[in-house]
Amino acid sequence: MFKQWEILSAGSSLDLDAFLSNIIVNEDGLIPAIAQQHDTGEVLMMAWMNEKSIRETLSTKQVCYWSRSRQTYWRKGESSGHQQKLIAMRADCDGDALLLLVDQKGPACHTNRRSCFFYEANETVVSVLNDVDSGL
Numbered sequence: 001m002f003k004q005w006e007i008l009s010a011g012s013s014l015d016l017d018a019f020l021s022n023i024i025v026n027e028d029g030l031i032p033a034i035a036q037q038h039d040t041g042e043v044l045m046m047a048w049m050n051e052k053s054i055r056e057t058l059s060t061k062q063v064c065y066w067s068r069s070r071q072t073y074w075r076k077g078e079s080s081g082h083q084q085k086l087i088a089m090r091a092d093c094d095g096d097a098l099l100l101l102v103d104q105k106g107p108a109c110h111t112n113r114r115s116c117f118f119y120e121a122n123e124t125v126v127s128v129l130n131d132v133d134s135g136l
Contacts (some may be wrong), residue, residue, distance in 0.1 A: 002095035024096035044108035082106035
């Protein structure tokens with residue numbers, strides 16, 4: 001269905017149920033979601049969502065993911081206080097990935113770094129970046 005929607009002009013609207021029934025999920029019903037700081041463009045983290053966590057996130061504006069390791073819903077910042085407030089949710093052209101524009105309070109990574117993307121690889125070595133350099 002996403003291929004058919006490509007011709008829609010800016011400002012067109014789609015029914016949320018139709019949208020969610022057409023996103024492409026893996027065999028566990030999950031879709032990758034990339035969290036990006038809304039005002040700086042900094043890529044913060046990648047996690048997984050399912051239909052229920054998407055709906056909760058849209059209704060509460062508090063980002064909720066599905067934790068594959070714990071097999072439960074994970075409301076970002078629930079225990080750490082490092083919450084993600086949803087500013088906007090977008091899907092890519094194929095409907096197989098989500099982009100969450102968020103307002104991140106504190107570190108996004110469980111390592112207490114601002115971003116989970118702190119490893120930088122080149123042709124010979126992988127370096128660990130500091131917090132200041134970890135934004136992409």
